[in-house]
Amino acid sequence: MIEFRNVTKRFPDGTLAVEDFSLVIPSRKTTVFVGSSGSGKTTLLRMVNRMVDPTSGTIEIDGEDTAALNPVALRRRIGYVMQNSGLLPHLTVIDNAATVPVLNGVPKNEARADALRMLDTVGLDRSLAERYPSQLSGGQQQRVGVARGLAADPNILLMDEPFGAVDPIVRAELQVELLRLQRELGKTVVFVTHDIDEAFLLGDQVVIFEQGGRVAQIGSPTEILSDPATDFVAHFIGAERGKRALSIRSTDRGEILVDSEGRAAGLLVDSVVGAQYDAGPKSRSVSNKTSQAGDA
Amino acid sequence: MAWVWSNLEQIWGLVLSHIALSVPPIIVGFVLSIPLGYWASRSRLARSVLLSIGGVLYTIPSLALLVVVPVILGTAILAPSNVVFALSIYAVAIMVRSSADAFSSVSDDVRESATAVGYSTWQRFFAVEFPLAGPVLLAGIRVVSVSTVSLVTVGSVIGISSLGNLFTDGINRNIPAEIIVGIVCVLLIAAIFDLILAGVGRLLLPWNRSAASLTRAAERASTLVTQ
Ligand SMILES: Nc1ncnc2c1ncn2[C@@H]1O[C@H](COP(=O)(O)OP(=O)(O)OP(=O)(O)O)[C@@H](O)[C@H]1O
Numbered sequence: 001m002i003e004f005r006n007v008t009k010r011f012p013d014g015t016l017a018v019e020d021f022s023l024v025i026p027s028r029k030t031t032v033f034v035g036s037s038g039s040g041k042t043t044l045l046r047m048v049n050r051m052v053d054p055t056s057g058t059i060e061i062d063g064e065d066t067a068a069l070n071p072v073a074l075r076r077r078i079g080y081v082m083q084n085s086g087l088l089p090h091l092t093v094i095d096n097a098a099t100v101p102v103l104n105g106v107p108k109n110e111a112r113a114d115a116l117r118m119l120d121t122v123g124l125d126r127s128l129a130e131r132y133p134s135q136l137s138g139g140q141q142q143r144v145g146v147a148r149g150l151a152a153d154p155n156i157l158l159m160d161e162p163f164g165a166v167d168p169i170v171r172a173e174l175q176v177e178l179l180r181l182q183r184e185l186g187k188t189v190v191f192v193t194h195d196i197d198e199a200f201l202l203g204d205q206v207v208i209f210e211q212g213g214r215v216a217q218i219g220s221p222t223e224i225l226s227d228p229a230t231d232f233v234a235h236f237i238g239a240e241r242g243k244r245a246l247s248i249r250s251t252d253r254g255e256i257l258v259d260s261e262g263r264a265a266g267l268l269v270d271s272v273v274g275a276q277y278d279a280g281p282k283s284r285s286v287s288n289k290t291s292q293a294g295d296a
Numbered sequence: 297m298a299w300v301w302s303n304l305e306q307i308w309g310l311v312l313s314h315i316a317l318s319v320p321p322i323i324v325g326f327v328l329s330i331p332l333g334y335w336a337s338r339s340r341l342a343r344s345v346l347l348s349i350g351g352v353l354y355t356i357p358s359l360a361l362l363v364v365v366p367v368i369l370g371t372a373i374l375a376p377s378n379v380v381f382a383l384s385i386y387a388v389a390i391m392v393r394s395s396a397d398a399f400s401s402v403s404d405d406v407r408e409s410a411t412a413v414g415y416s417t418w419q420r421f422f423a424v425e426f427p428l429a430g431p432v433l434l435a436g437i438r439v440v441s442v443s444t445v446s447l448v449t450v451g452s453v454i455g456i457s458s459l460g461n462l463f464t465d466g467i468n469r470n471i472p473a474e475i476i477v478g479i480v481c482v483l484l485i486a487a488i489f490d491l492i493l494a495g496v497g498r499l500l501l502p503w504n505r506s507a508a509s510l511t512r513a514a515e516r517a518s519t520l521v522t523q
């Protein structure tokens with residue numbers, strides 16, 4: 001569990017990035033920070049592993065105040081995945097993946113062997129192990145980034161727009177992969193994105209930020225979708241339009257769902273389908289065509 | 297040519313002294329420029345101050361420096377260490393700029409990512425920033441190497457033996473072959489040093505080689521596409 005208590009961050013240049021932010025991030029669940037640019041998401045994420053220290057307030061991990069912990073040791077037990085993968089260009093894929101265990105003092109051969117298995121876990125072919133990051137596609141680099149984040153088997157995984165720079169098809173693949181990994185590994189994931197669809201797909205808990213770092217709403221995707229707290233949230237999640245504003249239309253052959261434009265969006269079925277999306281409150285009785293991209 | 301055969305031993309001796317005078321300044325220039333260049337890459341003020349000093353030092357005429365150095369160091373006017381010291385100053389002066397550029401070439405993303413996964417400041421420097429600065433450092437030290445090898449000859453004017461002796465002696469005694477041999481030997485030493493440095497670079501920076509060949513491959517591919 002990660003707990004933010006009345007956290008404020010003012011940068012030396014005077015920018016107030018986060019103001020009086022409090023939040024409990026439950027263990028073994030995915031919490032997604034979503035919101036517009038400059039709303040303080042990255043700043044909050046970096047306060048968890050002390051890349052940024054709060055101006056006031058405290059951050060606790062399992063009841064322990066992080067301010068009392070050695071930052072370098074703390075970072076080695078928290079996975080971090082960033083946009084553009086942040087891989088070290090002078091290390092091969094396998095050495096990138098093995099970075100954190102090696103820093104932790106695991107013998108290099110052992111760390112490499114573990115890292116090879118980690119490449120399997122993130123769905124990366126072992127034949128890529130000896131390549132350098134510049135010889136990989138963007139999607140492959142992100143997988144290596146995830147492998148590196150998981151290699152030391154951390155309880156917490158911080159992900160800052162990890163899929164922001166890959167094309168939509170690869171992104172959908174990576175999202176499905178992350179859902180699978182999360183089902184297998186059960187990490188405490190904090191995931192930052194601009195994309196509300198991604199937030200609803202991945203998040204058990206979603207935090208929507210407004211401009212200026214204020215929290216507009218915290219809740220499960222179901223809660224937010226069914227009861228947007230403000231007009232801002234309603235607008236942000238697109239509740240009133242497109243594929244979120246579905247209605248039932250009867251046809252000769254049964255009932256279908258249409259979006260706000262009247263385009264067919266899915267079928268209304270009796271039982272819950274797509275068991276792989278059954279993470280808690282997200283069980284759906286709608287087979288929505290947009291989420292099928294993930295079945296690939 | 298007859299001159300060459302009858303003086304082979306003397307030429308070889310001068311080649312060795314020349315190398316002995318060239319190597320230390322190259323090493324000193326490299327080593328000293330690392331902390332200075334790193335500092336310059338981290339602070340704008342440090343950068344402008346250090347690069348200005350470097351620029352000024354580099355404009356001091358080499359002969360003047362060779363005459364002044366013994367006075368400053370209190371060494372004998374003919375001590376080889378004078379040449380080493382003076383050329384080290386030039387080497388640092390040139391190399392600081394390369395080194396500053398080299399460390400600036402390491403992207404903030406990579407630096408932050410190294411911090412995020414748990415490199416301490418020193419580990420990050422030695423295991424990430426220094427190797428990634430390598431290609432630009434290498435380019436800089438190759439320039440320093442060539443320039444040092446050629447500047448060593450100036451020492452001969454004040455009597456410190458190097459291949460430059462062949463120039464002064466060849467002019468005094470009007471032996472063109474001697475001058476030509478001097479020039480050829482200096483060029484050879486410079487070329488061999490450069491080959492060694494390039495080889496060391498290939499060995500130590502394998503990722504750079506693959507990145508470069510990848511870029512070339514991409515360029516080839518894109519020219520194929522546009523054709
Ligand atoms: N090191 C810094 N110094 C000064 N201001 C900063 C610094 N880092 C971030 N900021 C400012 O703090 C605010 C929040 O930045 P942050 O990077 O946390 O936003 P974000 O929500 O991650 O944005 P994005 O979605 O664009 O990544 C912004 O106004 C930003 O300019």
Ligand SMILES: [Mg+2]
Nearest residue numbers: 041042043160
């Ligand atoms: Mg950000």
